[in-house]
Amino acid sequence: MKMSTIFRLLLVLVMGTSSLLYSCKKVEHGTDVPIVSINENTVSTIQVGKKLKVGFIANQVTDFTFSIVPVAAGEALMTENITVDPNTFIVSKEFDIPNQVSWIGDALLKISYTSEGQVIEKTKPITFTESNPQMFVVGGSIASGWEPTLSIPMTLYDKDSKSKFEVYEYVTVDGSGFKFLPTNVDWTDAFGKGTSDGTLLQSADAGNITVASDDFYRIRMDAEAKTYELLKSTWGVIGSATPNGWDSDTDMKFVGSKGIYTWKLTVNLTVGELKFRMNDDWIINIGGELSSLQQDGANIAIATAGKYDIELSRTASGYSAKISKN
Template identity: 35%
Template sequence: MKKFSIFLLTMIALVGFTSCDHDDDVVFVAQPDSDGIMFTNATAESYTLTAQTSNNIAERFVWNEVDFDAPTTVTYELQGSSDSSFSGFDVIGTTGDNNLGVTVSQLMSLAAEAGLDNDPETEMPNTGDIYFRVRAYAGTDGSNGLNATSEVMSLTVVLPEAAEEGGADELPKIYVTGNFGAASGYAADWSPEAGVPLAASAEGRTDYEGFIYMNVDAPEYKFLPQNTGWDGDYGDAGAENGDYTEELLQDGEVNAGTPDGTGGYFLVKADTENLTYSLTETNWGVIGNATPTGWDSDSDMTYDAENMIWTITLDLTAQEAPDNGIKFRANDAWDLNLGDTGADGTMEFGGENIGVPESGNYTITLDLSNPRMYTYTLTKN
């Protein structure tokens, strides 16, 4: 019995030695799936870039997931360049997800590298193309050689001097700043430079509006005629900070508040001639015969404070506008609803239904961060 045990142990040792001896001959080669990596989001004809909207998300790039057929995580690196050859490029960001937002300020930086200018005194162009691609690699540092790179996508950008006459960037604006800024995805508290813009309906009008997220328990704020200082600021006509009388005052004013004294995502309106203002709390959803619940009820969206968008992923059926499709509405009611009259990618209150080109699972976004230039995306997953 003892001899048999010794023999068995000897055989196990030999097998183990043989296995180790051949480990170096085994080569594992992983490759991305046959489709590689490609952008799946649609883009606008052009993107108008202004300093006032520099913190806004200009575009959200979406791409398919890549499978390297290897037991490792996949990292995606979004790259931007001023030339299509990518002889030089900026890394916009890295993520483990299959999407990444790009801000107006990041596009402006690439526009400057491309030689675009908004100064009418120069001969530099105001409109041009900048370029993006996404690189996927296995792991977190890209050092193991497993990677794939998408084709290049171009975006046409327009600096303010070249913007279409009468466009939203030329609309008169005032700005709102207060104790909510840093907690709500804006740059800072009580900062004129970080003020959230409200836009009037036309030149010479004083009917300003826009959407503002106030993610604090007891918001307080003021309205500024410009985002360079406090001169001429407006507050509430009440007696104590946080009052909400819906009346504006320039001298002897207090900090304005919200209707119930708490935070939320508000449609803000102000009239500096009539000295009035109002806040309406909103929570947004998608409704329509393209959605699973039809016209009977909303599919609720979620607010993404980092990217300043409302978003939802939903199964949609193909529907042709304007008689069918989807709309966005607030608070499960029709008092505030947004559609896209003319299917130009920008929305109007009470606008036409939005069509769905084909059935499938979609990521839907609603961007209300640019006053009176409200936009949306439907990206098929």
């Protein structure tokens, strides 16, 4: 092989090795540059009143500033300085988002940190939406027991309110009562009995709410006013086919238990119509198809006079009934 050829091969080898070393040095230098980013998996929409979990990817950073800034002009909704271990690569933080109207709308998750003498800012858009009010009931005297994750959801009973909730449950003297929970996750911010019957205290020291007798109750609470109300609730039948006509109810008997909601009645009916209603009032009345009774549903026809067994049941899907002639 000629000397000129050998020289060219050696030159190529040396240049390639130098290039490789330079490339490695650049990569190593890159890992020393302070960098912080917001993880792309961080949610882009969340309801106010919830916990916002933000993931950060950090490299060679000891601290940075995190803030939530409205897109419209205005001061930051919140600002927090976050300290991290410089050897930590992934950081996760939870922030309590207050249930306030001022938070609703488009905003930016913003991080600010110093890298090589320069202040770096990065943002990620997020939208805060109006919360869906929720409340749960939990306790040993109802079907859920004391486990928060098994608590029973309540519903709003006043269309103009976001704090007034109700639920219908069989409540027993045994079981040490019940409490109200704003989430079905844990005991945070639970409501219990206040200083007197009918009042609530939002504190870990609050007592349990109890009843004097086993029965099916309408349970109401107002989270804003911090009050509660218990009303024994009954079902009955009313209509031209029933003994009292449309003037008054013929009461049914509750024969269920915790988590099993059943009412029964044996009664003489005439040809005519009937409906089911609660607490001798038309506020809650159900009719229509027996397999799926609906609020304000159609009257139920009775074609033949005689003695009947009537059974009303409530499940998670709603109310149904059986009407059987003896």
